[in-house]
Every structure is written in structure tokens, then in C-alpha cells.
Amino acid sequence: MEIPMQCYLIVALVMFFSGVYGFITRRNLLAMLMSLELILNAVNVFFVVFNRFLFPEHLEGMFFSLFVIGVAAAETALAIAIIINVFRSSKNIDNEEIKELKY
């Protein structure tokens, strides 16, 4: 039996909004990063699902999700590097506390 597209979409949507919720509410930078990954992966799911169901003869959606995964990996590496540096300088990775760069 074919699982209808909506099911995938609902799962992805839940993932996306959990990610957004996490990103907005978490104070810990690592947790925020994880939420961000969740958002990205939700988007990946969207890409794959739409590609599979709407344009089966094309492969752009697949490629794009691969592309996003690649960029996400780079971004995560960068973010973690920044977070580590922040932690080194301020012994803290709570985003409420790290405001030196604001001014």
C-alpha cells in the first residue's frame, strides 16, 4: 500500500516546527544548533517527498537535499567551532549571556 504524501508531510511539518520551537526557546547554543539541524532535515524531507510524489521523473529535489546535507555539515562544523571558542572565552554557552558583540 502506498503511504499518501500527506503523512510524510505531516511528519516533516512536525519536525520543522519542533525545530523552530526548539530554536526559539532553548538557551543553550548546542541545543539551538540541534534544533537547527532538525529544521534543515525537515526541509530535506520536504524536498525528497515533493520530488518523489510530484515530479518523479526529475531528480533535482534529491540533489538539493544532498546539497543541504553537505552545507549543513559545514555549517555545523563552523557553528561548533564558534561555540567552542565562545565557551573558551566566556565559560558559557547560554545565548542570553553572550551579548558582548551586540554593541
Add this chain to the structure above:
Amino acid sequence: MEQSMFIALFILIIPVLNFLFIGLMDDKLKPKTAGLLGILGLTVVAALSYFTAFDYFFNYGKVDGMYQSFYEAFSWMKFTETLSIDLGILLDPISVMMLVVISTVSLCVHIYSMGYMHGEKGFQRYYAFLSLFTFSMLGLVVATNIFQMYIFWELVGVSSYLLIGFYYEKPSAILASKKAFIVTRFADLGFLIGILILGYYTGTFDFKVLTDTNSSVFTSTPAATFMGASVLTWATALIFMGGAGKSAMLPLHIWLPDAMEGPTPVSALIHAATMVVAGVYLVARMFPVYFILTPEVLTGIAYIGAATSLYAAIVACTQTDIKRVLAFSTISQIAYMMVALGVSKFEGHDGLGYMASMFHLFTHAFFKALLFLGAGAVIHAVHSNEMSEMGGLRKYLPITHITFLIACLSIAGIPPFSGFFSKDEILVAAWEGDKIIFFCQYFVAGLTAFYMFRLYFNIFWGEEKQYEHIHKEHADCMTIPLLFLALLTVVTGFIPFGQLVTADGFGFDLHTVFEIAIPSVLIGVVGILVAWIMYKKPTQIPDKVATSVKPLYVAAKRKFYFDELYMFITKKIIFRRISTPIAWFDRRCVDGFMDFQAWWSNKVSVKIKGFQSGDVQLYVAIFIVAILVISAIICL
């Protein structure tokens, strides 16, 4: 003629060179050198002036029985094609006469100052200022047009300011100089506006055109009016305001008594003999305009003059500072001259008042300078201005005593001294012009005799005081000018003035009108006798008289509260009611408005800045909400 112009030019150039040289060298010059340089310059100027006068009156001045005016000028600043300020030299009877007066008195003062100012700090500066003043005053009298006159008018004002404030460490001198300058400046504002009106409507500043009764100025008068009076009336009245300021007419007289803070020789030169008669000279210069175009202003001048002379004579009776008495007497005598001009007519013997005014100006310059220099000698001897600290000085200062007495007799109008002749002519002119003014002036003549002899008796007779280190006088640079001026006081009355200086240029013979001369001498004698009784020996009479008319006495002693009035206007109104609020308004309102602009832009920007919190989570939240809202709007 050409040569005369050339000489007149030299008369002007020498003092200005002296001023620049002494002024720039200042301390590098020895005091004595500076003084001698000044005297030398002035001697040349005086000699040249006498030559010019002689040449003018007896050689080339008279053409067809009428004294002409000679004229040489160049255009200094052009306003329009037709209207420009010219600088030049005008020689006519009154300017030539003034040259003589100014150079003579100035020379005497230069010589006298060598002794009087000896050892003063700033001696060189003093001589530089004297030269500046002499230059300005000479330039004023030979002015070819009213604007040139205004230029030199301002320059004499400044020289007067500088000389009154010569003792610049003395607060009263600073205040006096400031007051003199600002009051005359205020009057000059009127003068300037008057000049502008006159220049605009007549199309010329030139005295030659303004005094030529055949010129277009007199044939076509502008019809324009302003607040009910013709513009010309306004113009001449405003010009007279300038003259009234310089000549200390009521109510602009308040600066002159205070101006006595300057060194005494300066008072003799500037505030008695020359600068203060500039106003009279101005009216005389413009006499045809006043007489023909605006006779109503001329009448006003006569009444203002009469009121001033009466006022000043009354006040002079109560002052105790000898220089102030002389100052009020100067005001009173200048007012005499104004009265004479005011009641004068133009042609022939009718122009007696004009002649009398100039005659009195001439004689007054010498005897008043003499009085001031004498007073200076007294002050120099006793180191005080107060009458109460003097008395019995005739033994110590015999020359001063005699010369002072001559001058007093002259101002009191006792023949054969010069004052008698000129005052008599004024009284005759007043009798012919206006009876009220005549009686006023007649009464003032008596008062004059009284207060002058009050002064004289108080200084030279009366009770002898204890004098510490009194300067014995001897024939030196202080007494020679006194003797010279006394000589002039005796002889100048016999000059046939009517032949030389008249309103329309045609001479006439003067003869004493006994109906007027005898009573005027009598009232003079009465004045002297009253003073004799009251002040020859210390008595109780003056105090008794003073208490019997106490309100009048106090008011006169306080100069009828004019100073208080002016203080009220300047301090209370200008400072408190105008300037302070303006300064406040500027800082609080105008500037406050600008600051307010800055303040609210700052506030708004702070508010806007708040959105840029740097809080990524907030951004995301807003972003998401906005996306949702926008998609909702698009979907619907």
C-alpha cells in the same frame, strides 16, 4: 585761492601725521619729545589757520561784497551715480572762523598739558589722542558735505571717548566715557537717519547745494509726508537731534557733566570750546535749510535752547564740583548759541541771531577754555575738584586768579570783555525774535553771573583752607596759555564780527543797543553782587536760601533726576526688559527648539535601535510569525 586750499589740506594732515607717529611710537618716544612734537605740529597748524583766515577774510574771500564759499573735494565713496560721499575742504566764513578757534584753543591746551599732565602715565598716548581730536575737529568744520561731517563727527566722538576715559583705571572715568559715547551715539543715530532722509529727498549731501538758496533743493520740495509732518521736517529735526547730542541740549545733555572725568585740559578743549559747539556749527551750516524749508524746526530749536540754558543755569548754581559747575555753564552758554540761531532770520541785519551765535561761539571758546584751564590750575594746586576744599587761593595763584576773574567777568557779560558783546547781540536777536525767549535768556544772564561768581568767590576768596604741598605757580607752560587766553578774552569782543560772519555772506555794522545792553549789564552786576554777599566771606546765607527752597534745591542738585531717568531706561528697560529676555529666549526657545529636534530624533532612534536586539531567537520568532501571517494573507 588754490594756495589756500593747499594750506588747509596741510592743516588737516599735520595733526593726523602727529597722531599716527606718536600713537605708533608710544613708549619708544620720550614723553617730552611727544609733547614737543605735538606742540610744534599745533603751532604750525595754528599759524597756517591764521594765515588762511586772514587770507580769506581780507584777500580773496569777498566777491561783490559777499563772502563766497570755496570748495574742493574728491569722491570718496559712491552710493549711486549722483549720490556720493565726498571728502574735501570747504572754506567759508564760519569754517575759517572755526579753524582759528580750534587751532588756538588746541595749541593752548597742548602747551598747558605739558605742565598739567607732567609725569602722568600714558603721556604720549594723551598727546596722540589730542592730535587725533584736533584732526577730527578740523575735518569736521571744513566738511564739504553732511556725510563728511558725519564721518568726522563720529571721529570726534571717539576721540572724546578715548580722552574722557584717559584715566582708564578709574571706574568713574570708564563709566563717564561709555556714557558720553553711547548717548552721543544715540543722538547720531538720529543724525544718520536724518542725513539719509535728506540725501534721499534732496538728492545731495553737498553743503554747497544745500545752502545755495537758488538750488533745486529750495525750489522743489518733496511732498512726501510721514506721520503728519513733511519728510524734510523729519530730516532736519533728526539732524538737529545729532547736534543736540553733541552740544548737550536737553534731554541729551547728561553725558557732558560726567565727561569732566577726563583730564582738565581735555575738558577745556573738547567739552568747552570745540567739540560741544559742533551741534551749533551744524545748525549754522545748514541754516538756509532750517530757515527756508523747515522754520518750525528752527523755532523748536530756539525753545529747546532756551529751556536748556535755563535748566543748566539753575543746576549750575547748586553744584559743588568746580568742573561740573563749568560743565553746566557750558551747556547753558551753548544753549544760548542755539537760541540765537533759533530766533535768527536769514537776510541782512535780520540775520543778527546767526551772527550773534557765531560771535558767541567764538568768544565763548576762549573764555570758557580759560575758565577750564584756570580750574585745572586750581585742581592741580589743591588736588581736589570740590569747592569746599578751596578758598582764599588768590594769594597762592595770582595769575590764575586774575585770568579767572577776567573770564568770569566776560561770561557774566560785563563790558569791555568779549562776552558782553556777543551776549548782547544774542539778547537783541532774542528780543527781535521772541519775547518769551528773551526774558528767559535775560534771567539766565543773571543766573550766569551769579553762579560764576559763586565759583570765583568760593575758590579765590572765602575761608582759607589748610593746603598740603600746594604748587606755587610760576610763569611756565601752564600760565602762558592762561595769559594768552585772557588777552584774547579782552580783545576779541572788539572784532567787527558783523562784517565777517553773517548768514547770507553780506556784512553789516554792529552797534550796541543800549535799551538792551544796560539792563543786561545791570542784571549781571546784580548776579555778581548777590554772589558777593553770599560767598565773599563764609556766611550762613547760602544754607538758609537752600533750606527755604529745599525741593527745588534738592532737585537742582540732583540735576532734576535726568541721570536717574536714564539709568532707569538703560538698566531696567534695555538690560532687564529687552536684552535679558532676548538672551533667555535665544537659549531656551530658539536653541531649545533645535535641541528638541536633536532630542526627539535621538529618542526615536533609541526606540528603533531596540528592535535590533541581537537576539537571534527573537528574530526567528518574528520571522516565523511574519511568514505565517503573510502566507495566511496570500492564501486568503
Add this chain to the structure above:
Amino acid sequence: MNFLYLFVLVPLVMMGVIALLKDSKRIKQVMAVGATIQLLLSFVLLVKFLDLRAAGDTAEMLFTSTLAWYEGLNISLSCGVDGISVLMIILSAIIVFTGVFASWGMTEQVKEYFLWFLMLSIGVFGFFITIDLFAMFLFYEVALIPMYLLIGVWGTGRKEYSAMKLTLMLMGGSAFLLLGILGIFFFSGAETMNILEIAAKNNIPEVAQNWIFPITFLGFGVLGALFPFHTWSPDGHASAPTAVSMLHAGVLMKLGGYGCFRVAMYLMPVGAENWTTLFLVLTGISVIYGAFGAVVQTDLKYINAYSSVSHCGMVLFAILMLNQTAMTGAIMQMLSHGLMTALFFSLIGAIYGRTHTREISQMGGLMQIMPFLSVCWVIAGMASLGLPGLSGFVSEMNIFMGAFMHEDLFHRVITIVACASIVVTAVYILRVIGKILYGAVVNEHHRELTDATWYERIAAVTLIVFIAAIGCLPFFPTEIIGDSLGVIVSKF
């Protein structure tokens, strides 16, 4: 190459030289040489100008040339001078020259100070030589910006506040100005922003003139201390270092008057005629209000700043009288006020440098202590209150005479009000002289102070010589002015 470009190039070269130098004494020497060259050049310009005129060249502007700068927008650095700009250039050169000597005592960050100073002078000279609207605007801005730094860094007192206020207000003015310039350009239908071309076309419609004129006039008026946009002046002058005050009051404020005259009046005569009433009232207020404001101030610089408001108000007042005599007076007043106020500021700087106070109540009897400075002060004061023989008299008489040629009641009243300022001027000038120069020494420490140094003497004497020269020989500048004014006046 056009001779006029030298006026901008000389300071540029000097900037280059100074940037390479380290020793502050050497920098000052270079400045002195450069400023002297500039001064000489300005007189060479005058001689050349007179030669050309004498040779019968009656063109409106001489030495015209065009240097295309940005052809896409038709912007070019065209330049040219008439008699008025020649006089203004001379004035600027004199003030820059004396300004260098007045800041000889500067000790901190000398190099940067003079670099900005030169930048300022580039702006000023550029403004006067150019006849292109855009280039004018450009140089105007070039002159304004250094002001912010010069006051903010080298100033005294509330310098940051004043610098900010001055810059913001003048920038506000220049925003108006830009709008006005663009309006002029587009409505005139001219191909370039060259003033001569726009004036020759003379086809800005009246409706447009009616709104562009007030904008432009206000834009320049802010710099010319037009009431009520003058409040930058007291604060700005009070905080600025000596030479900057001199340059600012002496030359920069003239940019306002000159601009009103060259751009607003010249290009939009109809608009000018329609708006005179309002602006006359404003300038009349400036004149009398500035004078009264000065009467109660206690800080020397504030007194002088308010007196500048009064005197510069007189410039705009005279320009609005729309006739040759008054406009001649306006230009003379610019020269006269420039020299006189520069003299005042240099003296205030010298006195402040010694007494470390500008409060008149804390000084007294300076005549005994520093006679040279005091005498110069008296001369400056006399020039300011319009003593004949000094420059103030000449300009004021031209202005009043010109103003009096209008016969209606409104002009009469406003003229008399403006005339009355000469009395008020006397009051505040004599008040200061009486308080600080005369009288007893207030502060005993002041007795040890010295009189003017050689560089202060150079500055003061140069200015006094020119003040007296204008005052004694007014026919010379008035002829040069009159020659160039005819074209402008004929438009009314």
C-alpha cells in the same frame, strides 16, 4: 591650466607635504610659507583681474574654464571669477594666513590639525572660484566636514556637543540646498549646472522660483546665521579653537551670504522679489536681536558670536534690498565683518590662552598688562561699531543708504530698526572694553601675564592693516564690486 585652480592645488600640495613631515615646527613653517604664497596669489589674481578689465574685457566672469568631471550627469568643475569672488578670495587668503599664525601656539596633534585646516581652506577657495552649482555644493561640504573634527577634537568646553550641533544644523541647511540646486537645474532646462548658462537661459518658471528660492535662501541662510537658524553659531564659536573660529566666522559664514547672492538671488530674481518681505523681517530680526543678545552675554566668544549674528544678518538684509548700493554694502560688510571678527577671535584666543577664562567678570585692567592686545581690541571694537576710517562704517553706510532708497513704510521701518543696531553695538562693545580692558586688575595672577607674541602680532597687524585700508580707501573695493554687481542688479 587655469590660474584659478592654483587656489585649490596649493593647499592640496601643502597637505601632501605636511603628511610627510613629522616635526611640528617644520609643519608650521610649511603652513606659513604656503599661506603666504596663497595670499600673494590672491593679490596676483586681483592684479590680473584688473588688468583684464582695464584691457576692456567686459565678460561677466573672467578666467572661465571647464573641467569635465562626471559627464553622465553633466557635472563639471567649471570655474571663473568676477570682482566679488576676487575680493572673497582675497578675504579668505588673508584669514587663512592670519589663522596659521594665530594657531602657531598649537601643540597637540599639530599635523592632523593643519591637515584638516587645509582641507577647510580647499573647500572655501573652491567654493569661491567655481561657477558650477554642483561643484559649489561639493566644496561647501568639503568646507563643512573638517569643521566637525576641528571643533570636536581641538575645541574647548562642550566641544562634542557644539561640533555636533554645528555640523547637524549646517548639514540640514545643505540638504535644503541640494534640493534647491537640483530644482534650479531641472527647471531651468540647462544642459549643465554652470551658473552662467542657467542665468543666461533665465527660464525658471515663476511657480518654481517661488518654492525653490526660499529653500535655497534658507539653505545658505543657515550658514549666514539667519534668525532663527543661528544658534549653532554661539555654541560653535565658543567651542572652536582660535583659528577655526576665525576661519569660520571670517570666511565660512560669508559662504552663506555669497551663496544667497550668487545662487539664490542671481538665478531666481522673481522668486527673490516675491519673498523679500518675509526674509527682510527675518534678517531685520537677526540684526537687532543679535545685537541685543550680545549685550547681556558674559563669555567673550558668545558676545562675538551674537555680534556676528547681527553683522551677518546685515549682509542678508542688504542683499534683500535688491539695489546696487545696498548690495555693494553687503559685499563690503562681508569683507569688513570677515576681517573684524577674525581679529576679534584671534584676540580672544590670545587672551584666553593667557588668562584661561573668557568670562568678562573674571578679567579686568588688561590694558595695563597686555597693552598691544588691548589696543588691537579697541581698534576691532571701533571697527565693529562703525567708526569712520575703519571698514565697518563704509559697509554700514552703503547698506543703510541703499535700504533707504525704498520709499514704502515697511522698508523704512525695518531700515530704521536695523540702523538702531549701531547704538546697541556701541553698548556691548564699550561694555566689554570697559570691563576687561579698563579698570583695575581683577585677578592678581594676571599681572604676570605677557603681552602678544610675534605670531599673534603678525596676525593682528595684518588684519588691522586691511581693516583700515578698506575703511580709508573704500572707493577701491566698491568700484570692483560695482563693476560686477551691475549684471545681477539689472535683473530686478
